[in-house]
Amino acid sequence: MKALDFQSSSQSVDWMIFVGLLVAMAIPVFCFVIWLLLFRQPGKKRSKHRKHRHHRPLNPTLAQTGGLPPVRRSDEPPHGV
Numbered sequence: 001m002k003a004l005d006f007q008s009s010s011q012s013v014d015w016m017i018f019v020g021l022l023v024a025m026a027i028p029v030f031c032f033v034i035w036l037l038l039f040r041q042p043g044k045k046r047s048k049h050r051k052h053r054h055h056r057p058l059n060p061t062l063a064q065t066g067g068l069p070p071v072r073r074s075d076e077p078p079h080g081v
Contacts, residue, residue, distance in 0.1 A: 062068060072078070 069079075
């Protein structure tokens with residue numbers, strides 16, 4: 001009779017571990033589904049390209065700024081040092 005008690009006790013522990021693992025995996029999935037349903041705005045698709053903002057000018061090109069500065073000699077220190 002004791003062998004049967006040990007076996008049934010072992011099986012109940014196995015079932016409790018199995019149910020605990022299922023609950024541990026179900027909680028993040030449940031939270032993700034709630035986030036999808038409540039906080040995500042339906043019908044709005046995110047575009048991968050950037051929108052150009054007209055009130056912000058683009059950085060000027062080298063042609064607009066007058067090109068590169070003249071080549072510096074190797075014995076000359078950098079400008080501003």
